[in-house]
Amino acid sequence: GNSVTQMEGPVTLSEEAFLTINCTYTATGYPSLFWYVQYPGEGLQLLLKATKADDKGSNKGFEATYRKETTSFHLEKGSVQVSDSAVYFCALSRSNTGKLIFGQGTTLQVKP
Amino acid sequence: GAGVSQSPSNKVTEKGKDVELRCDPISGHTALYWYRQSLGQGLEFLIYFQGNSAPDKSGLPSDRFSAERTGGSVSTLTIQRTQQEDSAVYLCASSLAPTLGGSITGELFFGEGSRLTVL
Numbered sequence: 003g004n005s006v007t008q009m010e011g012p013v014t015l016s017e018e019a020f021l022t023i024n025c026t027y028t029a030t031g032y033p034s035l036f037w038y039v040q041y042p043g044e045g046l047q048l049l050l051k052a053t054k055a056d057d058k059g060s061n062k063g064f065e066a067t068y069r070k071e072t073t074s075f076h077l078e079k080g081s082v083q084v085s086d087s088a089v090y091f092c093a094l095s096r097s098n099t100g101k102l103i104f105g106q107g108t109t110l111q112v113k114p
Numbered sequence: 115g116a117g118v119s120q121s122p123s124n125k126v127t128e129k130g131k132d133v134e135l136r137c138d139p140i141s142g143h144t145a146l147y148w149y150r151q152s153l154g155q156g157l158e159f160l161i162y163f164q165g166n167s168a169p170d171k172s173g174l175p176s177d178r179f180s181a182e183r184t185g186g187s188v189s190t191l192t193i194q195r196t197q198q199e200d201s202a203v204y205l206c207a208s209s210l211a212p213t214l215g216g217s218i219t220g221e222l223f224f225g226e227g228s229r230l231t232v233l
Binding site for chain 2: 045102
């Protein structure tokens with residue numbers, strides 16, 4: 003079946019450090035891939051997405067590239083800020099219903 | 115505000131009791147989803163409503179769980195005879211109809227969730 007696997011957290015970084023959160027997926031066909039973020043006390047919100055192989059999604063300094071050959075969609079940011087502290091969820095969608103399959107989430111803590 | 119609204123934000127109940135969780139989606143969003151977020155389990159899909167179509171109930175974990183959506187707007191998730199393993203945060207999300215390209219983009223708008231604790 004379809005599934006998403008994320009690296010386990012928590013990830014603790016100092017401000018301005020480079021961030022990578024790994025995400026790999028298992029799916030038939032060509033899913034769309036997403037990163038959602040949940041800031042403390044808030045609901046999940048879409049961070050970025052990619053709908054086909056080699057697409058790069060980007061937003062707020064975060065990037066992720068859809069790699070079909072490695073079935074991956076790793077999240078990266080060159081210089082994290084304290085305000086990036088949140089839980090990050092990788093997700094895929096295999097249909098046009100919008101039904102998403104999520105990974106377990108990775109908690110990021112950025113210290114000043 | 116104009117976001118997805120869920121109530122109650124916190125619910126503590128005793129094992130065996132029934133609970134109802136409410137979701138008020140964004141106005142104009144015809145698609146509505148329920149997810150469950152358990153500690154260490156990520157987000158688990160429960161049920162999906164789209165307009166007047168039959169709901170996709172494939173994620174409901176047992177027949178103790180049910181949901182309805184009245185008038186294509188507000189939704190209620192009901193858990194009967196609650197068990198301790200039902201303790202989780204129940205998240206509701208809404209999106210535009212697929213025909214408008216909404217849900218295809220993956221932009222689901224989530225509420226802040228209802229935290230259920232079963233003692």
